[in-house]
Amino acid sequence: MAEGKWTSSDTGTPQGGVISPMLSNVFLHYVLDEWFEQEVRPCMKGRCFLIRFADDFIIGFELERDARRGMEVLPKRFNRFGLSIHPTKTKLIEFGRPNREQISGKGKGTFDMLGFTHYWARTKQGYWVIKRKTKRQKMRAVTRAIWTWCKWNRHQPINEQWKTLCQKLRGHYQYFGIRGNYKAMEVYFEYTEKAWKQWLGRRHRNGQIAWETFETYHRVHFPLPKPRIVHDV
DSSP: OBTTBOOOOSSSOOTTOTHHHHHHHHHHIIIIIIHIIIIIGGGOSSOEEEEEETTEEEEEESSHHHHHHHHHHHHHHHHHTTOOOOTTTOOOOOOOOOOTTOOSSOOSOOEEETTEEEEEEEOTTSOEEEEEEEOHHHHHHHHHHHHHHHHHTTTSOHHHHHHHHHHHHHHHHHHHOBTTOHHHHHHHHHHHHHHHHHHHHTTSTTSOOOHHHIIIIIHHHSOOOOOOOOBOO
């Protein structure tokens, strides 16, 4: 389904289809997992690791020389089985822990995986750690989706709207509610309140609801769940 039109294809799997993760696990277990453990790892000079979730994966190398060797042979391995590496999502980045002498700013390099942007930053105690926040493109997509939902469902009973919005927010927190990502969840919560207020206002004769009215009525009788940390990782 693309732009409201359904089309069928003779090759590949549909985007978001339930068969996609199954096929990717079957293919990549042999094409990538076993190959990495049996052939790649023994040839490397330094330490290396592979993390994969369905068809998304990260390969980490301790030495830059090993990383460049791995980047060179990876497309050849995939081409051997009729597969290809995404040209823009696949890249070689430096993602090492910053030096202790660096007392401000962030570390070098960032990467996106499973809807999160991973980056180096300091804790309040001054330690360098890997932090995660909602990917920018993902944030734009979910806020646009909640705005569209409020728009097309503004004529539904308020109680039904409230129940659905609560489900959407809790579902968002269940996935993105990891430590260090509270601010992004707070932005999503505030945007949801703004979108709901905006489209509920279209039901009134003057076409809008004052914030005072929204706060004294909707926030009291139909409170939306606040952001919370679900996963402490």
